[in-house]
Amino acid sequence: AQTVTQSQPExxxxxxxxxxLSCTYDTSESDYYLFWYKxxxxxxxxxxxxxxxxxxxxxxxxxxxxxxxxxxxxxxLKISDSQLGDAAMYFCxxxxxxxxxxxxxxxxxxxxxxx
Amino acid sequence: xAQVTQNPRYLITVTGKKLTVTCSQNMNHExxxxxxxxxxxxxxQIYYSMNVExxxxxxxxxxxxxxxxxxxxxxxxxxxxxxxxxxxxFCASSLGTGGFYEQFFGPGTRLTVL
Numbered sequence: 001a002q003t004v005t006q007s008q009p010e011x012x013x014x015x016x017x018x019x020x021l022s023c024t025y026d027t028s029e030s031d032y033y034l035f036w037y038k039x040x041x042x043x044x045x046x047x048x049x050x051x052x053x054x055x056x057x058x059x060x061x062x063x064x065x066x067x068x069x070x071x072x073x074x075x076x077l078k079i080s081d082s083q084l085g086d087a088a089m090y091f092c093x094x095x096x097x098x099x100x101x102x103x104x105x106x107x108x109x110x111x112x113x114x115x
Numbered sequence: 116x117a118q119v120t121q122n123p124r125y126l127i128t129v130t131g132k133k134l135t136v137t138c139s140q141n142m143n144h145e146x147x148x149x150x151x152x153x154x155x156x157x158x159x160q161i162y163y164s165m166n167v168e169x170x171x172x173x174x175x176x177x178x179x180x181x182x183x184x185x186x187x188x189x190x191x192x193x194x195x196x197x198x199x200x201x202x203x204x205f206c207a208s209s210l211g212t213g214g215f216y217e218q219f220f221g222p223g224t225r226l227t228v229l
Contacts, residue, residue, distance in 0.1 A: 004157075031214075032214055033214040033215065042222075043203065043222065043223045043225075044220065044222055044223070045205060045207075045220035045223075047217060050217070052215075091157060091158065093158075095214035095218075096214050097213055097214040097215065098213060098214070101212070101213060101214050102148065102160045102163060102173060102174075103148075103150075103158070103160070103207075103218060105150075105157035105158040105159070106157055107155055107156060107157045108157055
Protein backbone atom coordinates (compact mmCIF):
# COMPACT_ATOMS: atom_id res chain seq x y z
CA ALA A 1 0.00 0.00 0.00
CA GLN A 2 1.09 3.51 -0.70
CA THR A 3 2.02 5.76 2.19
CA VAL A 4 2.81 9.45 2.39
CA THR A 5 4.82 10.88 5.28
CA GLN A 6 5.11 14.49 6.35
CA SER A 7 7.50 14.62 9.27
CA GLN A 8 7.06 18.31 10.10
CA PRO A 9 3.77 18.92 11.94
CA GLU A 10 4.46 22.65 12.12
CA UNK A 11 6.76 25.11 10.40
CA UNK A 12 7.25 28.83 10.71
CA UNK A 13 8.67 31.34 8.25
CA UNK A 14 9.11 35.07 8.23
CA UNK A 15 7.39 37.10 5.59
CA UNK A 16 9.46 37.39 2.39
CA UNK A 17 11.66 34.44 3.39
CA UNK A 18 11.80 30.96 1.86
CA UNK A 19 10.57 27.78 3.49
CA UNK A 20 10.69 24.13 2.45
CA LEU A 21 8.12 21.56 3.48
CA SER A 22 9.16 17.92 3.37
CA CYS A 23 7.31 14.90 2.07
CA THR A 24 8.34 11.31 1.45
CA TYR A 25 6.27 8.54 0.01
CA ASP A 26 6.40 4.83 -0.55
CA THR A 27 5.08 3.04 -3.60
CA SER A 28 5.87 0.14 -5.86
CA GLU A 29 4.28 1.88 -8.84
CA SER A 30 6.43 3.43 -11.56
CA ASP A 31 3.83 5.85 -12.91
CA TYR A 32 2.12 8.19 -10.50
CA TYR A 33 1.38 11.79 -9.61
CA LEU A 34 2.31 13.85 -6.59
CA PHE A 35 0.46 16.88 -5.29
CA TRP A 36 0.65 19.61 -2.74
CA TYR A 37 -2.66 20.92 -1.43
CA LYS A 38 -3.16 24.02 0.67
CA UNK A 39 -5.91 24.20 3.27
CA UNK A 40 -6.40 27.73 4.65
CA UNK A 41 -8.64 28.45 7.65
CA UNK A 42 -11.64 28.37 5.30
CA UNK A 43 -10.95 24.58 5.07
CA UNK A 44 -11.16 24.62 1.29
CA UNK A 45 -8.67 22.23 -0.33
CA UNK A 46 -6.69 24.11 -2.97
CA UNK A 47 -4.30 22.43 -5.37
CA UNK A 48 -0.96 24.23 -5.22
CA UNK A 49 1.23 22.19 -7.54
CA UNK A 50 1.37 18.83 -9.29
CA UNK A 51 4.30 16.65 -10.39
CA UNK A 52 4.15 13.76 -12.83
CA UNK A 53 6.57 11.03 -11.88
CA UNK A 54 7.78 10.38 -15.40
CA UNK A 55 8.82 14.00 -15.82
CA UNK A 56 12.30 14.74 -14.52
CA UNK A 57 11.80 18.48 -14.53
CA UNK A 58 10.58 19.89 -11.23
CA UNK A 59 7.20 21.61 -11.37
CA UNK A 60 6.95 25.33 -10.67
CA UNK A 61 3.95 27.57 -10.10
CA UNK A 62 4.93 31.19 -9.44
CA UNK A 63 6.44 31.27 -5.92
CA UNK A 64 5.89 27.54 -5.40
CA UNK A 65 8.30 24.91 -6.64
CA UNK A 66 9.05 21.31 -5.85
CA UNK A 67 12.17 19.23 -5.46
CA UNK A 68 11.21 15.82 -6.78
CA UNK A 69 13.71 13.05 -6.10
CA UNK A 70 12.19 9.90 -7.58
CA UNK A 71 14.88 7.47 -6.44
CA UNK A 72 14.71 8.80 -2.90
CA UNK A 73 10.89 9.02 -3.05
CA UNK A 74 11.03 12.56 -1.83
CA UNK A 75 8.79 15.45 -2.86
CA UNK A 76 9.43 18.71 -1.02
CA LEU A 77 7.63 22.02 -1.54
CA LYS A 78 9.54 25.29 -1.56
CA ILE A 79 7.68 28.55 -1.01
CA SER A 80 9.66 31.63 -1.95
CA ASP A 81 8.96 35.19 -0.84
CA SER A 82 6.47 33.92 1.74
CA GLN A 83 3.33 35.97 2.23
CA LEU A 84 0.85 36.17 5.10
CA GLY A 85 -1.71 34.50 2.85
CA ASP A 86 0.49 31.42 2.62
CA ALA A 87 -0.33 30.53 6.22
CA ALA A 88 -2.27 27.29 6.04
CA MET A 89 -2.13 23.55 6.45
CA TYR A 90 -0.26 21.92 3.58
CA PHE A 91 -0.90 18.34 2.54
CA CYS A 92 1.28 16.22 0.33
CA UNK A 93 -0.65 13.62 -1.67
CA UNK A 94 0.02 10.72 -4.01
CA UNK A 95 -2.13 9.18 -6.71
CA UNK A 96 -1.21 6.26 -8.93
CA UNK A 97 -1.69 6.74 -12.65
CA UNK A 98 -4.04 3.80 -13.07
CA UNK A 99 -7.82 3.83 -13.01
CA UNK A 100 -9.79 3.96 -9.78
CA UNK A 101 -6.76 5.32 -8.01
CA UNK A 102 -7.32 7.29 -4.85
CA UNK A 103 -5.48 10.23 -3.39
CA UNK A 104 -3.36 9.16 -0.45
CA UNK A 105 -2.59 12.06 1.85
CA UNK A 106 0.09 12.80 4.37
CA UNK A 107 -0.81 14.08 7.81
CA UNK A 108 -0.13 17.70 6.95
CA UNK A 109 2.24 20.50 7.91
CA UNK A 110 0.85 23.65 9.48
CA UNK A 111 2.73 26.69 8.17
CA UNK A 112 2.81 29.92 10.13
CA UNK A 113 3.97 33.13 8.49
CA UNK A 114 5.26 35.83 10.81
CA UNK A 115 5.98 39.50 10.24
CA UNK B 116 -19.27 28.37 -12.11
CA ALA B 117 -17.72 24.91 -12.05
CA GLN B 118 -17.89 23.59 -8.53
CA VAL B 119 -18.54 20.81 -6.05
CA THR B 120 -21.18 21.62 -3.48
CA GLN B 121 -21.89 19.92 -0.18
CA ASN B 122 -24.78 20.28 2.21
CA PRO B 123 -25.03 20.87 5.03
CA ARG B 124 -21.78 22.69 5.83
CA TYR B 125 -22.22 22.12 9.55
CA LEU B 126 -24.24 19.47 11.35
CA ILE B 127 -24.61 18.52 14.98
CA THR B 128 -26.58 15.35 15.62
CA VAL B 129 -27.03 12.60 18.17
CA THR B 130 -25.93 9.00 18.16
CA GLY B 131 -28.12 6.75 16.03
CA LYS B 132 -30.01 9.41 14.11
CA LYS B 133 -29.68 8.71 10.40
CA LEU B 134 -28.29 11.51 8.29
CA THR B 135 -27.29 12.23 4.71
CA VAL B 136 -24.64 14.63 3.47
CA THR B 137 -25.26 15.61 -0.11
CA CYS B 138 -22.61 16.19 -2.76
CA SER B 139 -23.21 17.56 -6.22
CA GLN B 140 -20.90 18.56 -9.07
CA ASN B 141 -21.75 20.47 -12.23
CA MET B 142 -18.69 19.50 -14.29
CA ASN B 143 -19.95 16.19 -15.72
CA HIS B 144 -17.22 14.37 -13.83
CA GLU B 145 -17.09 10.59 -13.86
CA UNK B 146 -15.18 10.04 -10.64
CA UNK B 147 -16.45 11.10 -7.24
CA UNK B 148 -15.12 10.35 -3.82
CA UNK B 149 -15.67 10.98 -0.11
CA UNK B 150 -12.89 11.68 2.38
CA UNK B 151 -12.82 12.32 6.08
CA UNK B 152 -10.23 14.55 7.70
CA UNK B 153 -9.13 14.00 11.28
CA UNK B 154 -6.35 15.77 13.20
CA UNK B 155 -3.02 14.03 12.82
CA UNK B 156 -4.41 11.61 10.22
CA UNK B 157 -4.78 13.74 7.11
CA UNK B 158 -7.57 12.86 4.70
CA UNK B 159 -8.68 9.27 4.26
CA GLN B 160 -10.93 7.93 1.55
CA ILE B 161 -14.30 6.52 2.61
CA TYR B 162 -15.93 5.52 -0.68
CA TYR B 163 -15.53 6.32 -4.33
CA SER B 164 -17.53 6.01 -7.51
CA MET B 165 -16.19 5.57 -11.01
CA ASN B 166 -19.54 6.23 -12.68
CA VAL B 167 -23.28 5.92 -12.23
CA GLU B 168 -24.17 2.80 -10.23
CA UNK B 169 -20.47 1.96 -9.74
CA UNK B 170 -19.21 2.44 -6.20
CA UNK B 171 -16.49 0.86 -4.09
CA UNK B 172 -14.98 1.03 -0.64
CA UNK B 173 -12.04 3.19 0.25
CA UNK B 174 -9.84 2.89 3.31
CA UNK B 175 -12.41 3.63 6.03
CA UNK B 176 -15.89 2.58 4.80
CA UNK B 177 -17.28 1.16 8.06
CA UNK B 178 -20.44 2.94 9.16
CA UNK B 179 -21.03 4.69 5.84
CA UNK B 180 -23.08 4.09 2.73
CA UNK B 181 -23.12 5.82 -0.63
CA UNK B 182 -25.14 5.74 -3.81
CA UNK B 183 -24.62 7.09 -7.32
CA UNK B 184 -27.94 7.15 -9.13
CA UNK B 185 -27.13 10.24 -11.14
CA UNK B 186 -23.77 11.33 -12.48
CA UNK B 187 -23.81 14.67 -10.67
CA UNK B 188 -24.78 13.46 -7.17
CA UNK B 189 -22.96 11.30 -4.67
CA UNK B 190 -24.59 11.40 -1.23
CA UNK B 191 -22.93 10.03 1.90
CA UNK B 192 -25.26 8.24 4.29
CA UNK B 193 -24.66 7.54 7.95
CA UNK B 194 -27.42 5.18 8.98
CA UNK B 195 -26.53 5.08 12.68
CA UNK B 196 -23.92 7.74 13.42
CA UNK B 197 -21.57 7.30 16.34
CA UNK B 198 -19.27 9.79 18.07
CA UNK B 199 -16.21 8.36 16.28
CA UNK B 200 -17.69 9.65 13.05
CA UNK B 201 -17.28 13.21 14.25
CA UNK B 202 -15.05 14.62 11.56
CA UNK B 203 -14.63 17.00 8.64
CA UNK B 204 -15.94 15.44 5.45
CA PHE B 205 -14.95 16.31 1.89
CA CYS B 206 -16.50 15.31 -1.37
CA ALA B 207 -14.28 15.43 -4.46
CA SER B 208 -14.71 14.81 -8.15
CA SER B 209 -12.55 14.47 -11.24
CA LEU B 210 -13.18 14.19 -14.96
CA GLY B 211 -11.57 10.80 -15.22
CA THR B 212 -10.54 7.97 -12.98
CA GLY B 213 -6.77 8.05 -13.35
CA GLY B 214 -4.12 10.02 -11.54
CA PHE B 215 -3.78 12.44 -14.43
CA TYR B 216 -7.07 14.05 -13.56
CA GLU B 217 -7.18 16.77 -10.94
CA GLN B 218 -9.61 16.22 -8.11
CA PHE B 219 -11.83 19.15 -7.22
CA PHE B 220 -12.95 19.37 -3.63
CA GLY B 221 -16.16 20.60 -2.08
CA PRO B 222 -16.09 23.10 0.80
CA GLY B 223 -16.31 20.45 3.51
CA THR B 224 -18.96 19.41 6.04
CA ARG B 225 -18.19 19.61 9.73
CA LEU B 226 -20.11 16.81 11.48
CA THR B 227 -20.41 16.44 15.23
CA VAL B 228 -22.08 13.35 16.67
CA LEU B 229 -22.98 13.64 20.34
